[in-house]
Amino acid sequence: MSGPYVIGCDVGSQGTNSALYSADGTLVASAYQAYDVVFPRPGWAEQDPVLWTRALHASIRRLLEQVPEGPSSVKALSFGSQLDGMVVCDAKGRALRPAMIWMDRRAEAQAAALAERMVPREFYHHVGANLDSSHAVFKALWVRDEQPEIFSRAATLMPPGSYVLREASGVLAVDYSNASSLALLDPRSRTWSQPVLDAVNIDARMLPELAPATSRVGTVTQQFAEATGLTPETAVIVGCGDEMAATLGAGVYAPGEVCDVVGTAEPVCAVSTRPREDQTMLVECHPHADPSSWLLENPGFVSGGNLRWWRDQLCPVERDAEARGQGEAYDLVTAPAAQVPAGAEGLIFLPCMQGAMAPEWNGAARGVFTASPWRIPRRI
Template identity: 30%
Template structure:
């Protein structure tokens, strides 16, 4: 049997074909546009997602027996607002996770409704990227569109709805809407009232590995897949990536160095830190997780290399940093807040900065500062987790930035943790395929599937000497944001 994982990302949809042993047979990626209609806005047309997903599925399976496709599931960009009318037409472009227009609504939720109340109802406070502030923005700024709403959903769930006709979501993705009572896994009636949302607008709630339906006849015909091909609920991209790296069961950790950066720690207990600096979400394995999210991670490197240096020679630019004695000795620091910051500062107005440059600073120093700045930003979230008594000693790592041996070494020493890579580095898409296999009964549960399928590849250990140097570096780094906060 064959299983497909659909990773609905911000710039492209990545589709992965896997057999029941976990072997990856094919990967296809299809890009779609993103629009920025105003400064700080970020939108996409959900119909573009669907068109490219269908095209990708056909290309993915063209050299395989399509009758053997037994299941499909998802990882998807979180928090996006997709709204449909009574005829299932998309009312307006989806407002994405990295859209910053909702500062007024975020402030209203945090300061008028109150952070304590929000945390009591949902386990979280409002962040500008979350779905609930977007709903309030739509109501205030586009009342004619708000009045047309009959269905309100998240990005990957739009694809699932088009596939099955079943209006569904999973707990991990729903956790990022600020409408879910995360601890008790149900919609919060009080939050729905606060946001003027009717419960009939919201999808049914499922565990990530739970079957929600099968392909509609016309979709199965177009794809050439069996009509009884099951579709599982799937997960938010970070939870799906965690499945794909084996980060399941209590006490596991995964770091993602993608466009955004995340620290993801699993738990069998529901935990909330006193300042809600970390997100407290449901996990795709049926448990819970703490997550710190940086809005800019590998994208910082992409910005520095392509937009500033006008280079795509990532390998050679890193070579000077591999010289003995460079790591831990940099006097240049970088604050990685190119798009504001979420965890732990919750400050959309925060901005990036280089600090400590002198006449002898060169491009290698600047690149090293970018790598270290992202690692220090992730360390900020780890420190919050430690305050809750959660201190993992090792972590897996995934995302485009994880391909850099040097960056992994920096992360291992800044975090003072063993850093493991896995054989299949396809994160959310692989996690989605695993969830589909579980939903179809190939494995008893998600933990059993991860134990059987996910395999480690390389390990990077921290060095006591470098750890000591980076402790001093981090002590300086964490002073910079408070010093600059009033200047943004």
């Protein structure tokens, strides 16, 4: 396989996966760099944005080690990034506090306060998203209410995708899919929703500039080039939210096609050629990476994140075995479970470790194991 190449970086909830592709879309190499989610209190979930930048540096460096033609053969870089997070930054783009990521539910009071001023269905009509504390705007309101000394120094409110884009290119921008996860974008016009901005008292000048996912914003900064090994001529493309990128990558781009995106969470997505409203408000409507399409989706539950929680909290033997080179901890954890017959011998797990979005949106929902106590084997 020979160049030219492009690099796509999935800046996820548990790590960043960077992948090198040839011009015809063939995967040449990939590199993964893990990082942690911090849970300071029940319902809170944070990450230091610096970890995203370091993971990009490390994973891209490892990719370039596998490019025989050298870094000049890599022509462009772009991102698929976790949605619904909030990064509060100063005028220089520095995060003023840890990012509150998508599974953070601390802003229940802020969501409830807005629901007293704006009917949830009206909110849904304006922005295609539920009036729910998982969406990023409510996390910004929490900072304004609970950490006013930090908010007073804030110049920009941005999702994770905008943060890494700025780190790579020096340009502050957001594509329509990431902007939609702020719950401040009108999905029909693809412009900021003034009625919602007025309702939450946020100035649009605090938000990144809107741009299509395919926009070229410039080239990598000298600092980013030195940290990764890329050449300063490498183009930077805005990119999109991870659900949108995963759906496209799965080949789901035509109306009527549906994709289950299994990751830290497990959203289910369908493509539409027009913006649509769900009368039950179970399904949300977001602009797709394709400018002629919209993505109808429900974020689902924490999925792979629950497996990581199980490994980290309840499987010290398997983790120790991995440290001794005796296999991957995940494989050691799941191998006994694979021997359990369908139905799990009556064991049921409700995966609402950070609230639920199905069968209804409920931030107070919590995870539960239920079964006859006489029939719970260790191999669960």
